[in-house]
Amino acid sequence: TRLTPARVSFLRGRIRRVFQHYGWITNLDIMENICLAEVYHSRRMPADVEKEARELARAFGVDPVPDSRPSTEQSIVLRRLEWVRAFMGKPDLILLERPCRDASRADAPNLARAARNAAGNGAAILWMEDDPHVLDCPAVAGARRYRMDGELLKAV
DSSP states (O other), X not given: OOSXXXXXXXXXXXXXXXXXXXXXXXXXXHHHHHHHHHHHHSOOOHHHHHHHHHHHHHHTTOOSOOOSOGGGSOHHHHHHHHHHHHHSSOOSEEEEESTTTTSOXXXXXXXXXXXXXXXXXXXXXXXXXXXXXXXXXXXXXXSOOEEEETTEEEEO
């Protein structure tokens, strides 16, 4: 309550998220969806944000970024593009809520590497996952793991 609205907006803009179920705005095209938070919460030029989005998309195996609405794309493409949106800019916190749902199992190491790189740049990553294949991915091996036991969070 002591923060100004501008400060609250700035801090909210440092949080990124991959939703368990898709979080696309249906009346925006995919690039607008990807870039919206970064353009709104930063002072970066839209062209620079779009360039970063295209580079991240290539790293996740999407090239080019579709210029369509989300409803016209395959779920695997949308999932990878959600990862792009989550890693845009230099977020302080990235929430990954079952981020590999609808993705190829072969994509999990790419996502894990991106998460490890973001963590190396100072981001906190909270990755909620229940797919054992993803949890056993070597790129995730060094992460601290917890599980829910009733209402308690316990170290694994």
